[in-house]
Amino acid sequence: MIQLLYRLIMFTVAFYGMNMSIKAQVDQHKEIFNTLKVNDSLIFERSFNKCETHYLKQLIAEDFEFYHDIGGLETSKEAFIKSMKNGICNPNNKTKSRRELVEGSLEVFLLKDNGNVYGALQNGVHKFFETTNGKEVAGSVAKFSHLWVLKNEKWVLKRVISYDHKMQEQPIVDGVEISNKLLDTYIGQYQAKETGLVVISRTEKGLHINAGQMSADIYAKSPSLFAHKQAPLTFEFVSDSQGKITKFIVRENDNIVEEAIKQ
Known part of the structure; x- marks a missing residue:
């Protein structure tokens, strides 16, 4: 009887400990998910949509690489930021671009070494829109994978893969008439x-x-x-x-x- 009671106690302790471990992992995943979601907003809502490119300097790793299924490859932080400033953020452009994250598409998968998180893969889908003369129209839709790594307890973006670009299903805007x-x-x-x-x-x-x-x-x-x-x-x-x-x-x-x- 004593031996059975001992086994029940040990099982309860083990089960409680396992539940606490699972809860800790879930809480850690949620915290990292929310942190990287904020970073995504800084990169696109602030840097891409509003051209506040100083956020890119803070968030992008020095050995950054950007892989694009149509636009090719960028192999440095400096080159990527320069292409942003000369491209969509060029004040002489008459067309303004805007990115919108598809709601519910964002996913984060933790990367660990001996149980310790050292990075995370962030996947999602986003849409792009273009505004000319005050009129916005739909552009392309694409998938993305972002590799984030922890460096000195700070998340930095190390690799980007942007792929499966295609025009949105309804790109033609009603009422556009050209003589x-x-x-x-x-x-x-x-x-x-x-x-x-x-x-x-x-x-x-x-x-x-x-x-x-x-x-x-x-x-x-x-x-x-x-x-x-x-x-x-x-x-x-x-x-x-x-x-x-x-x-x-x-x-x-x-x-x-x-x-x-x-x-």
Whole structure:
């Protein structure tokens, strides 16, 4: 009887200890999840949407690497911040980009060494939007994986993988009407540094672009901004003070990748 009672006591102690351990792990995961969610907001809501890029200097590791399924590879903190300042945060850009985290998509998986947390993988889905002349339209949607590591008890972003970019399901905004007269001003030959000769022609309801191996119809998102239907590409036509079209700017996932001058 005494032996049975002893076993019951030991089982109760072990069970209680196990429950306390599980609760501690859950609490730790929740705390890290919330911390990295705040960091995500600082990177995108503040740095990307509002161009307060000083947050990037605080949150990004010195050996930072950024892998993009369309835009290529950045292999340093300095290069990434520079591309942000020269791209979406360039004050001369007429189109403003905005990122929105898909609610409920954020996940965090802890990385441990002998039971001690040294990093975490943060996965999620986000959408991008573009505003030109005060009118916002839907852009691309993509998945992301962020590798965060603890350095001197501080979370820093070490690796980013941005992938599965595609246009949102309803990218065309109702009510965008462009006159044939305005569309005709975009027609012509353009010269781009990387692509070479680019030809813009008319379709029944919009424009068509021939550039290298690309031949595609592009649809209007605003009177001066057009988009590719299958790829996260936009084409912004720029005019001079007399209203004459001088060039168009190509953006891929909101980053400037080419500029074509009208001949």
